[in-house]
Structure formats: C-alpha cells, structure tokens
Amino acid sequence: LALNTYPDSARLKDWHAAVDKAAALGADAIIAAEMAVLDYAARTHPRLPRHLSVQGSATTAPALRYAYERFGISRAVLPRVLSLQQVERLCEKSPVALEVFAFGSLCIMVEGRCQLSSYVTGASPNRHGVCSPAKFVRWEEQQDGSRSVRLNDVLIDEFKPEEPAGYPTVCKGRFEVGSEIFHALEEPTSLNTMELLPRLKQIGVAALKIEGRQRGVAYVGPVTRTWRRAIDQVMADEARWQLRPEWQAELSRHAEGHQTTLGPYHRAWH
Template structure:
C-alpha cells in the first residue's frame, strides 16, 4: 500500500501526562498517543499516564486543533483480566479517542465488533514484520494502520510499503529495545513478571536504590546489582539490558549502550517509500523532551514537504535530538544494517 510521496507523513508523538500532551500539540504533533493509569499499556510506571478526566481534557484540546489522540492498550491480558481491557476499549470510544493501539487479537476483535467506528492500529508489540501478518490482521480485525517493529532494515520497510494492505507507521526517534519489542526475557528471568503483561520493564516493586558512603548510588532489580552511578553521574530508569556488568576485568555496558534511534536523515527515503506516519518514542519522558523533539521533527517534515528536492538535514535539528538522546548518542539501528 505504497502511498504517494506527495502525501505528508504524519508526526505521532508521546504523552505520559497532560502537560506533555499539550506540549506535543503546541509543537506540531499531528497525533498524540497516551495510556490509562493501569497495566493496559506498555508504560505503566507509577505517576505516569492519564485519568479519564485528563484524557477528556487532552482529547478536547487535540480535536480543537484538528489533531488526533490514540490510546495505547498494547499489553496482553490473560482470561481473567480480559474484561478490564475490554472496558478500556469502551472508555476509549466513549471519551472520543481517534484510535486504539493494540496487539492482542482478541482485544482487537472485541473493538471491531463493539466499536467499529473506532480505528484500530496494530501495536509494535504484535511484532508484525511481513505482508502476510499485516494482511491477516487487516482481514480478521480490520486494522487501519500498523506500527512496524524496530528490527527491520530500510529495504524491508520499503518492500512492506509496497505490499501492505494498510498504512504503516515506523519509529523515528527514541529508545531502542534489544528484545522483541518489549518482550523482555531478561526482566522476566530476574523478576518473574512479564513486561508484555505487566506493562513495564523492571517493575517498580523489584527496584531498589542504595546510597553509598562515597555519594555513589547502586541500583538492584530483585536483589541483582545492575548498575552503580557516581555522585554526579545522571541515572536513568534501570533496566537489565542497559546495566553495566563486570566481564573479566572490565565493567561496561555488556548488552546495550544507552543510545537512541534517530532516523531524521531518512525522511526523504521513508516519504518516498510511502510510510504514513513517524512515531516518536518517550511517554516516560517529560514535557521539555516532548516539546523540543516534536518541534525539531515538525520543522524537518515541513521543510521536506515544502521543497523535497533541496531538503538537507540541519545541524540545529541534529544537535537538539542528540541532547535528548540516551547517553547523548544516536544510531540508525537496524535501518542501516548490511543484511536484510
């Protein structure tokens, strides 16, 4: 379903709270994605996400600007919890959300049967990487869009754009995951809790911070030391994959260095392929991150739409994104790998 390159790609931005949502809308997001304050979404951190009253306010603000709001219901409920997830679909429809983002086929089927007017987007958590998988979801539950996993090369994305029956959304900026889009066996191994069901890597109940006499801090997950930070060293939310470990005589990021995906230089190629939307990761980040990252991407996309033949990546955009990247490092990730 390759779209014409003349159709501008939509910019889909994160909102972990109402100030972040308003920042995204004010900075040029075409759509914002958010979650309820429970485990129905894959960013179920304490203090994050929206009450129904906040969602009502945010959706009204978005619609007043002609923008959209998508609600993430992208974790996997078991039989006992399915009614609660279905109730969240009902509330999304009642609140006026423009789409839900879901991975569980039973939940998508429920949404298709009970709220056919509510658009259904296939979450990245569904790990649909082939035209056949996309076609199945389209034919069975009527998805309108699919978010592709961050494991595909640019050539694979281009081929899917040519064969997909639905519009495609790809991640453009933000954290990477070395697992199959959040299906973290490392976290499950240490805690016994599945991120795909609980809604968060490193569930807070298992995280413990300890201050040391020299001012440094240690962080453990279920008793296992995964990192130690100096007194003046910034510390992000602890995850097993981005911890530092002793391997032989050295201590380093043995599994994954903190770094962020940044595909801005690929805007022309993604647009020409027919990608429908670019997604910014970061519902766990603050309003300043959302505002500045959204503004940079809005400027870049508008500049491309206005004069694609002479579009060039600007240093100011690159510097802003690097400042908000994990470890102040960026990568093209799997997009630029040699094999595909």
C-alpha cells in the same frame, strides 16, 4: 488509546470494557496487539479505528493483510528489526498505512516482552507498562557524588559524579564478566532516523513513532518540537530539505548515553 497489553483469559472482560470506553469517549483510534482484543473491537465497534501495535510483530505483507482482512486495521506499527529496504517493500505491498519508529530507545528483546526485566522484578513489562517498573528502582548517592542504581535490589550500574545516567534497564547495565566490568548486553544508545526523513517520505511511510514511555516533559517537549520542525520542512520542500546540526544536537542531548544510531535501518543485508 493504547490497549496493546496482553490479557489473560480470566481478565479479558477488563480489556473489552476499555475498548467500550474508548468508543464511548470518541477516541481517534485504539492501538492493540492481542487478537482477542482486536476481534472484540472489530465486532462491537466497527467504526472505531484500529491500529496494530508493534507488539503484534507484523513483519511481512501476509501478516499485515491478515490483520487488515480479519480485524479491519487501518494502520500498523512495524517492529524495530527491519532494514530500510524491507520497510520499503512492505510499504509497496501493505493494504494499510505503516508507521515506523523514528527516535528513542532500542530493545534487544521481543517488543514489549523483556524477559530480563521480568526475571529481575517478577513483573511483566507488558502488563506493568515498561521495563524496570519505577517501584523497583532505587538510586543511592555516595558522599563523593557517585551514584549506584538497583533494580529490585540487584545492582544494575554505578556512575561517576559527572557521568550522565539514563533510566536503568538490565540490558543496558554494566556487569562484571570475567575480570572486566562493561556493558555486557547492549551499549546505551537511541535510535535516531532524522537523516532518513526524505527517504521515509518517498517510500510511503505514513507516520513516525517517537518512543516516550515513562518520559517526562523535559524529554517530550524538546524532542517532539524538534521532530515537528523537521517534518514540517520536509513536507513543505523535500528537494531543499537539509538536516540541521541544531536538530541533531538537541536529539543527542536526550538520547541514551548521548549516542544515536540508525539501528537496523542502515543494515546492508536484509
């Protein structure tokens, strides 16, 4: 159960109640980021497994050790800013199992706390569950088939009739800078680490995280099935595992801008 939002002190009891309910329902684990939530869960429901969210921003072995010793976490999700070499070093030193992002959107902001979306909408992505909350999004289609999209009445992007369009976020919008209109902050692209599967297994990564917030069944079904096949095959016979073109083609169809990247994993400096 995801409880990785950040409560304010006046409503902390609501998060405590959610932890209580998760324990009562027999949840396999909770994932949390805020220390008060983790502390409450550790003290009141010590048998309820606790995972540290990516929004906890643990990027060092001492940070992981602190969360383990203080809150008894059994797993941590690493932020999407680490190189493969850095992930490997953490796997060697971490007292808990580590989970890494494998596929999905990338973010230029601190995980889960997009200031761009907050500025445009006045709504916290952390509290409202996502950047660009759906209630602020408005699409408009013109007679020629072209489309424009606004976020809280702010124009984010315009698309030609046959141009694919992803979910609108400020960071991946096109804006006029000087006399040019282009992706001024970030190109639409998705993380895809499938080619690294054998290496991730070798260095001791325990689990892979597929970004799926506000995704429909047309995304979740094909993406998870593709990853399931690839994971099953690498677990069965790592030495003979090969990256299949049809897997990559399927994932590319569901990637933002139909483009993929290894993100920070391929970074030479670290």
